[in-house]
Amino acid sequence: MVATASAQAGEQGWSSRTAFILAAVGAAVGLGNIWRFPTLAGENGGGAFVLVYLVCVLLIGLPLMLSEFVVGRAGQSDAIGSVQRVADESRVSRRWSIFGGIEILAGFLILSFYSVVAGWVLYYIWLSGGDFFGNLFAGEALRGAFSDLGQDAVSGMMGDLFASPGRLILVHALFMTATIAIVASGVHDGIEKAATWLMPAFFFLLLGITIYGAFTGDFGRAVTFMFTPDFSKLTAPVMNEALGQAFFSLSLASGALITYGAYVARDVNLAPTAATISLADTAVALIAGLMIFPIVFAVGLDPSVGPALIFQSLPVAFQTMPGGSLIGLLFFVLIFFAALTSSISLLEGPTAWAIDRFGLRRPAAAVMLGLGAFVIGIACALGYNVWADVRPLGFWDIFADADILDTIDGFTGKLMLPLAGLLMSIFVGWKADRRLVEVQTGLSGGLFVLWRFLVAWLCPIAVALILLFGLFPQLLG
Template structure:
C-alpha cells in the first residue's frame, strides 16, 4: 500500500508548532545570533533581522508548509502531486533528501559535542581547571577519534530510536517534552545571568542600538548579515520543515502557524544572547564568534563562576536539547523520503538510515584527528567546513529559490493555488497584494544570498 494512504498526522496543534520550531531552533541560534548582533550594532541589527524575518523567512516558510500540506508527502511526492503535467519540479525532492542527509553528516557530530560537554560539567571534569586548561579541553576532545565517533554514534542511534516510535509516539512526544524543557532552561539561565555583576553592561552591548558599531561595519554589511541570519535561522530549502506541513490538518491558516514558529525561534536566539553577554562581561571575557564562544569562552566563564558546575551543566543540557530537536526533526524527513521513494516501512527506513548515517558521519567526526590532512576548502579547513558550506551556501538558498518559484510562477504550482492553501482555515491570511513582491523582488533577494554565499 502507498505509504501516503496511511499518512500519519500530529496529535495536537502544539505538537506541530513545537516540533517545527525545534527543527528551526538549533546551535546556530546560540552561537551565531548573539555574536552577529553584538558585532553589527546591537539593537540596530535586531531591528533589521526582524524586518527580514517578516520579508523573507516567513514567506518561504509558508511556501514549504503549503507544498507539504497540499501535496501530503515529503518533497518529491508533494511536488509530483502539485506540479503541472510534464514538468520536473519533483527532481528538487532528491536534492532535499541529499541536503538533509548532508546536514546530518556533520550536525550529529556537533550535537555530540554538546552531550560530551554536558557530561563533563555534570561529572565535575572542569572543576579546578585553569583558564588555559579549560580552553584546551575542546582541542583534546577534537583530537580524540574514539570520543568523537562515540558521541556521533550515540546521537545518531538515539535520533532514529525516537523516530522509530512513530510521529505521535516518538517525534511529537519527545519533541514536545524537549522543547518545553528547553524553554524552562532558557528562563532559568536568563534569570541567573541577570543576577551577575556585568549584566547591565552586557545587555547594553547586546541590545541597545549602537550606530558607531553599525557604521564601523558598514550599513550594507549590517543589512546583509541580518538578511542572512533571518533566512538561515529557519533551515529552509531542503524540505526539513516541509514534511511537517504534510502532517498538518487544515484547521488553521499557514501564515499564523509560520509566525508562531518564527516567534519561538527568535525568542530562543535572543535569549541565548541574554545568557551569554552578561556572563562574558561579568568575567571580562570577550565573546568570540562560532564554536569558540560555546566551547572555549563560556566554559572559562563557568569555571570562574560560583556554582559553575551546575550552570555549565544546565547550559549544555539546553544546547543538547536545541541540537537534538533539530536532529530528530531532520531524521523524520529522511525517513519519510525513504518510505515514499523506496516503498519501505518506518522500521526499515530507520534501520537503513541509522546504519547509513553512522558511516556517513565518520568523515566529519574523524576530520579533526585521523583525517585532519583532508582540507577541502584550503589550508586549515575541515570536512565539517566543506559539508556546512554545501548546505548553508548552496542547498538552503538554492532550494528556497526553487520552492519560491514553484509557488509563485505559472510554470509551477502558481500563486493563486499557493495562497488558497495558505489561507485555508482560521487565522491570519496571506494578502493578494504581496504577489508582485513575491514574484519579482523576493527571488532577487534570495538570489543575492545564493551568489554571495558562493563567492
C-alpha cells in the same frame, strides 16, 4: 491516490495544532539559535546585525516558511512527492520537484555533521556533570565549574576532544542513536512525543539560565549591545550574514518543513501557525543572546571570539561564577535538547522520502538513512585529527582551507540550501496554482496579495543574494 507519507499523516500525524507548533519550533530551534546567532551577533557588532536579522525574518523567513508548509499540506507527501503533486494540480512540469530532492539531500548531509557537533555537546554534558556531582558529593555544589582547573586547561578541553578520534566517534554515535530511535518510533509516538517533552523543558532551562545571567552577569550591557544599533557597523557583509541567519535559523530548504507540513490537519490555519513558529524561533535567538552575553561581559570575555564562544569561552566564565558547575551542566543540557529536536527533523525528511519511494517500513528507513549519515559524520570527525590535512574541495577557492566538516557545511549552506530556497520561492510565487495556494495559506484579500508579492519578488532576490555572495564572497568587498 494518497501517498505513503500522506497515509501516515492521516493515521499518526500531529494530534493537534499545538503539537505541530512544538515539533516545527523544535525543527527550527537548534544550534543555529543557541550557538550561531550569538556568535554572529558578537562578530558583527550586536544591535545593527540584530535589527537587520529581525527585518529579514519578517519579510523573507516567514513568507518562505509558510510556502513550505503550503507545499507540504497540499502535496501530502515527502518533499519530492509534495512538489510533484502540486505541480500536477498546477499543470506545470514535475521537474520542479528537483528542489525537493535538493532539500532532502541537503537535510541528510547536514545531519551527518550536525550530529558530530551535537556530540561535542554530549561530551561537555559529561564533563560538566562529573564536575557538578563531584562538587555536590564534596559538599561544594555552588562552586564554579572546573574551578580546580586553570583557564588554559578549561579552554583546552575542546582540543583534547578533537585529538581523540575514539571520543569524537563515540559521542557522535550516541547522539545519532537517539535521533534514529525517535524518528523510527513514528510521527506521533516518536517525533511529537519528543517535541512535547523536550521543547517545554528547553524553554524552562532557557528562561532559567537567562534569569541567572541577568542577576549574576552584566545584563544592562548585554541589552545595550544587542538592541542599540551602531549603523557604522552595518556593512554589506553584516547585512548578508543577517540575511543568511534569518534563512537558515528557520530550518528552511532542508526538507523538514515540507515534510512536517504534510502531517498537518486540514483545519489548521497555516498562516498564523507559521507566524507563531517564526516568532518563537526568533524569540529563542534573542533570549539566547540575553542568556550568553551578560555572562560574557561580566567576566570580561570578548563577544566577537566566534565559534569558540560556546565551547571554550563560556566554560571559562562558569569557572568564576557562583553555582557555575550546575549552570554549566544545565547550559549544555539546554543545547542538547535544541540540537536533538532539530536533528529529528533533518532525519525525518529523508525517512519520509524512503518510505514513499521504496515502500520501506519506517524503522528500516530511519535506521538505514541514520547509519548513512553516521558514516559520513565519521569522516567529519576524523577531519579534526587523522584526516586533518584532507581538503575535499581544495580546488575551489571558497573551500580551499576547509576541512571535511566545514566543506560539507559550506557546500550545503552556500549552495544547496539557497538554491533550493530560490527554486521553491519561484515555484510557489510564479508556478503553483493561485487558488490552490490561497486555500492552503488561509490568507485572503490584501494579506494574500502581500504574501504572494514577498514570495514572488522579494524572497527570490534575497535568496539569490545569499547564493551569489556565498559562492563569490569577494563581491562584498
